Amino acid sequence: MTLRPSVPLAVAAALALAAGLAPAAGAAAKPRLVAFDSCRDLVRYGQAGLARTNGYPGVPMRAGSSPMVITTPPLTSGPTDDAAGGVAPPMAAPTTASPAAPEAGKAGDAATGDFSGTNNQEAGVDEPDVIKTDGRYVYAVSDSTLRVVDVQGDAPRVVGSLPLAGYGHRILLRGPRVLVAATQATAGSGSPVAGAADPAVGRPVPTLPAASMVAPGAYEPTTVLTEVDVREPAAPKIARTLEVKGTFVDARLNGGTVRIVIGSNPEPVATGDDGTAATPTVRTFVPRTVLRSRRSGRTFRRDLAACGQIRHPRAFSGAGLLTVMTVDLDRGLYSVDRDAIMAGAQVVYGSPTSLYVASEQYRPALEEGRSVPDGARTEIHRFDATEDGKTTYAGSGDVPGFILNQYALSEHEGVLRVASTEQPPWFPGQASAGETETGVSTLTIGGSGLTRRARVGGLGKGERVYAVRFLGDTGYVVTFRQVDPLYVLDLRDPDAPRTVGELKVAGYSAYLHPVGDGLLLGVGQDATDAGMRVGAQVSLFDVSKPSAPTRVAQHALGQGTSAVEFDPHAFLYWDRTKLAVLPVSTYGADPFTGAVGLRVAPAAITPVGTIDHRTEDRPYVGVDRSLVVDGKVVSLSYRGLGTSRLDTLAPIGFAAFE
Numbered sequence: 001m002t003l004r005p006s007v008p009l010a011v012a013a014a015l016a017l018a019a020g021l022a023p024a025a026g027a028a029a030k031p032r033l034v035a036f037d038s039c040r041d042l043v044r045y046g047q048a049g050l051a052r053t054n055g056y057p058g059v060p061m062r063a064g065s066s067p068m069v070i071t072t073p074p075l076t077s078g079p080t081d082d083a084a085g086g087v088a089p090p091m092a093a094p095t096t097a098s099p100a101a102p103e104a105g106k107a108g109d110a111a112t113g114d115f116s117g118t119n120n121q122e123a124g125v126d127e128p129d130v131i132k133t134d135g136r137y138v139y140a141v142s143d144s145t146l147r148v149v150d151v152q153g154d155a156p157r158v159v160g161s162l163p164l165a166g167y168g169h170r171i172l173l174r175g176p177r178v179l180v181a182a183t184q185a186t187a188g189s190g191s192p193v194a195g196a197a198d199p200a201v202g203r204p205v206p207t208l209p210a211a212s213m214v215a216p217g218a219y220e221p222t223t224v225l226t227e228v229d230v231r232e233p234a235a236p237k238i239a240r241t242l243e244v245k246g247t248f249v250d251a252r253l254n255g256g257t258v259r260i261v262i263g264s265n266p267e268p269v270a271t272g273d274d275g276t277a278a279t280p281t282v283r284t285f286v287p288r289t290v291l292r293s294r295r296s297g298r299t300f301r302r303d304l305a306a307c308g309q310i311r312h313p314r315a316f317s318g319a320g321l322l323t324v325m326t327v328d329l330d331r332g333l334y335s336v337d338r339d340a341i342m343a344g345a346q347v348v349y350g351s352p353t354s355l356y357v358a359s360e361q362y363r364p365a366l367e368e369g370r371s372v373p374d375g376a377r378t379e380i381h382r383f384d385a386t387e388d389g390k391t392t393y394a395g396s397g398d399v400p401g402f403i404l405n406q407y408a409l410s411e412h413e414g415v416l417r418v419a420s421t422e423q424p425p426w427f428p429g430q431a432s433a434g435e436t437e438t439g440v441s442t443l444t445i446g447g448s449g450l451t452r453r454a455r456v457g458g459l460g461k462g463e464r465v466y467a468v469r470f471l472g473d474t475g476y477v478v479t480f481r482q483v484d485p486l487y488v489l490d491l492r493d494p495d496a497p498r499t500v501g502e503l504k505v506a507g508y509s510a511y512l513h514p515v516g517d518g519l520l521l522g523v524g525q526d527a528t529d530a531g532m533r534v535g536a537q538v539s540l541f542d543v544s545k546p547s548a549p550t551r552v553a554q555h556a557l558g559q560g561t562s563a564v565e566f567d568p569h570a571f572l573y574w575d576r577t578k579l580a581v582l583p584v585s586t587y588g589a590d591p592f593t594g595a596v597g598l599r600v601a602p603a604a605i606t607p608v609g610t611i612d613h614r615t616e617d618r619p620y621v622g623v624d625r626s627l628v629v630d631g632k633v634v635s636l637s638y639r640g641l642g643t644s645r646l647d648t649l650a651p652i653g654f655a656a657f658e
Contacts, residue, residue, distance in 0.1 A: 032395055032449055033311035033341060033381075039282040042307050046266065046285045046342070049316030116628040119571045121407060125350045126253040128170035128181055129569045131625045131636050137233050138629065139178055141169040142638050142657055146180065148233045149641050151629050155653035156641050162236045166224050172253050174329040178236070179258060180226040181248045223248040223262055227333045238294050240333040244304055245287040246323070249357075250406075252350030256330040257388050259355050262323045263345035264304065282307065285319060285342075291333060305340035311393060312342040317361050317379065320344050324355065328389040337390050341381055347403060351411040354445070355383040355391065358409070360402055378403050378420055380443075382450060397450025399441045407568075410470030415494045416443040416450060419468045419477055422457075435462035440475055442494040456497040459487050466524065469512040474546065476520065480508035482531035484524075488546045503549040509539055510565035513573055515580070515600050518544025523564040523571065523582060526556060535559040536584060538598060540605055555598060555605040560586030563624070572626045572633075573600075577646060579608065581626040581633060595623035595635060597649045609649030613637040 036042040115135040120127050131140040138149045138156070144167065148160040166182030173179075225242040246264030253259075267284045286307070291300040304323050322345035328335035344359030358380045377398045384392040401422035403409070408419040421438045439457030443450040460479025467478040475489035475497075486509070488501035506529060509522025519542060526537040536557035543549045563570040563583045572581040580598045597608035611633070613621045618639060625636040632652060633644040640656040 033313055033393065035309065035311045036307050039307040042285060042310060042312075042342075043280060043282055045312060045316070046319045047280060050266070050319050052316065114576075114628070115630065116572060116574060119568050119573070121349070121568075122351055124254070124352050126172060127350075127569070128172050128251050128253075129625070130170065131627065132171055132173035132178070133627055133629055133634070134173065135629060137230075138627070138634055138636075138641060139171060139173055139230065140625075140636050140641060141171055141180070142636070144169065145657070146171070146178065146228060146236060147641075147657060148230060148236055149655055150233070151632070151634055151641075151643060154643070156634070156643055156655040158641075158655050158657065160230075160232075160234045160236050162228060162238070164226060168248070170248075170251075172251065172258060172329070174253065174256055174258075176229060176231040177239075177329055177332065178228040178230055179327070179329060179333075180224075180228060181251060181260065182224045182226070183248055184222045184224055184243075185220065220245060221247045225260065225327075225333060240291060240293050240295070242289055242291045242333050242336075244289045246304075246321070247345075249345045250348035252348070252355060252385075253329070254350070254352065254385055255388060256328055257385070257390075258327040258329050259350070259383070259385060259391055260325040260327065261345050261348050261355075261357055262304070262321075262325060264321045264323065266319045286310070286321065293334075305338045309338060310340040310342060313379070313396075317343055317359075322357055322359065322381070324357070324383055324391050326389060326391040331389075335389060339383060339391050339393050341393070343379060343381065347406055347409075349406045349409040349411075350385070353384070353386050354394070354411055355385045356409055356411075356416070357381050357383070358403060361398070376402055378418075380409070380416070380418065380450060382416075382445065395446070395449025397443050397452060399443075399452075399455075400439075404465045404468055407470075408465075408468045410475075411445065412470065412472065412491075414445050415453075415491075416445055417441070417470055417475060417491055417497075418443065419465070419475070421465050436464070437461045438463075438465050438477060438479060440477070440489055440491070440497055442491070442497055444494070453494050454497055456489060456499060459499065460485060466508045466510045467512050467522070469514075469520070471514055474543075476512055476543070478509050478512065478522070478524075480527075480531075482527075482529065484508040484527075486522075486541065486549055488543060488549055490546065501543075501545075501547045501549050503541070503551065505539070505551050507533070507537060507539075511568050511571065513568075513571060513580075515540070515573060515575075515578070516602065518542060519600075519602065521573070521580060521600060523562055525561075525565070526554075536562050536565075536586070538580070538582075538605055540600065540603070542603075552603045553601075553605045555607070557584050557596065558586035558590075558592065559588045560584065560591075563622075570625060572628070574628045574646075579633075579646070581611070581635075581649075583623045583626075585622055593620055593622045595626055597633075608647075609644075611635045611642065611644055611649055611651075613639050613642060613654075615639070 118129045138151050140147050144164050146162045150157045150159050166184040169182045171178050171180050222245050227240045228236050229239045230236045246262040249261040249263050251260040264287050286303050322343045323340040326337040345357050347358040349356045358378050360376050361379050379398050381396045382394045384394040399418045399420045401420040403420045410417045419440045423436045438459040439455050441455040442453045459477050463479035463481040466480050469476045473492040475491050477487045479485050483504045484507050486503040490500045491497050507525050507527040509524035511523045513521045515521045522539040525533045526535050527533050538555045539551050540553035542552045570583050578600045583595045585593045595611040599606040599608050611623050621637050621639045623635050623637050627634045635642045642654040643652040
């Protein structure tokens with residue numbers, strides 16, 4: 001069997017306490033979300049929902065709680081234009097005869113040579129990352145600075161740089177434009193930092209946009225989008241910036257169209273000396289965008305979305321705002337179209353024709369004294385992405401439980417497949433009533449929304465999901481507690497998905513990647529029979545016979561981890577030479593921080609070499625990314641950009657970042 005790269009990836013809501021029943025086959029689609037008739041309706045809807053839930057979605061009010069004061073807001077005329085700034089311009093068994101998977105992250109052939117790109121989940125749909133290339137120059141963000149590096153020739157050269165505001169920068173490249181997404185925070189932030197490590201599992205804690213009112217003085221993120229003109233690589237310059245209060249969730253680039261997902265929270269409501277809360281207005285719920293043009297010197301202010309463009313579920317699920325901003329990058333930030341839903345925004349998956357945004361909905365615990373949700377379902381909102389420069393809301397659906405990350409979703413031949421994990425309800429101080437289990441649901445994509453069709457469950461009972469991969473008509477799910485079951489699913493019939501194979505081995509894989517005809521490469525952790533992790537490993541699975549998957553090779557990386565376990569963008573696979581490159585950080589008698597190269601054969605994994613950016617005064621420099629450009633491996637760390645031989649990874653040159 002040859003694997004097809006029909007993948008998805010999404011960030012988990014690991015804190016969910018999930019319960020719920022599997023949807024019945026042929027279940028009706030959820031009603032399409034409806035738009036507000038006016039700004040007054042929006043304010044009343046948000047006020048009533050927040051008062052009923054004390055500011056949280058799905059959590060009933062407790063005794064002694066103080067809801068937000070409800071008063072009739074003044075009638076607003078809707079979004080207004082800033083008079084001084086002007087108006088912003090419009091903006092059976094699975095098949096065994098599928099074609100071979102192309103190189104992961106292959107960007108195409110440039111006139112200057114072959115080069116790889118970001119390790120994206122879907123071919124033709126680019127994802128933001130810290131590094132991009134056009135085959136001649138590499139554009140990388142490190143230490144809040146965009147650097148342009150010429151990688152032609154043996155020695156890379158930094159030819160231009162540009163300091164950037166904010167943190168958490170991610171970039172997209174389109175011709176002579178680089179779009180940078182970053183976050184800024186207000187002073188006095190005391191909130192947990194996004195991406196902080198979970199000591200229990202050694203991976204980042206998912207950051208879920210809160211649906212409650214933001215307390216005055218608390219952490220308030222602002223997303224900053226920066227359009228950089230790189231027509232002169234030696235002198236990159238800012239053309240425009242756009243700021244909006246809210247969290248940058250993710251983005252996708254289809255052709256020249258960028259779709260950016262922002263999650264924003266209601267503004268805090270000021271309280272007077274007498275304790276009376278001020279009356280919320282539309283500005284409480286809908287922030288403004290500020291677009292500044294360095295070319296014209298003008299500033300444009302407008303609402304993030306017009307009230308009539310904002311949709312909402314019939315049942316209140318939080319006052320957070322999920323906004324999809326659509327930018328025609330060939331024209332720049334001036335060209336912006338907006339769609340918005342009053343809901344959370346946690347996981348983004350993009351196919352060539354659709355954009356999906358998923359968010360959890362917690363079900364309330366109704367008995368007095370219970371302080372935990374009774375369960376969770378994941379709402380999925382689909383937006384049509386077939387038209388350049390435009391995004392249109394197309395419908396919604398849901399699945400029971402929570403999803404791991406964007407790879408838990410996959411669109412294939414008019415069907416959305418979603419892997420989700422259900423957990424039984426539990427009571428404080430008591431054991432839960434059952435075990436967790438994972439299943440895969442199928443939903444029809446149609447004019448009425450996302451219609452639930454069927455679900456195959458029973459995967460990994462009592463275990464946690466570590467990896468999901470959908471490839472054509474086949475799905476793969478990895479769970480782990482003591483051993484690693486790799487489940488193979490036949491998804492050819494959306495009305496009857498079924499498990500056709502299972503493999504149990506020690507440890508687990510946190511990322512799965514197709515590496516040839518019927519072969520999957522897994523990056524994760526080895527473990528003892530009791531489930532104790534003993535070190536990072538790479539496994540090669542033969543899944544050409546779906547009913548009998550086998551592990552044909554295994555390579556230990558040492559005590560430690562690989563960033564690929566948490567961020568697949570860190571993974572490089574160059575199919576032409578069967579080379580996999582992945583960052584590794586190990587400890588013990590011979591610690592190493594850098595990247596390792598592995599050659600993948602049909603039944604073997606062979607070490608090729610290592611990439612090391614460390615120095616005596618900087619002994620802990622890790623390698624964050626690697627690309628192939630013009631027959632060389634290009635590697636990025638915060639210290640600089642290096643080049644290595646493609647066959648051995650022996651160093652060629654290095655450009656230090658000042």
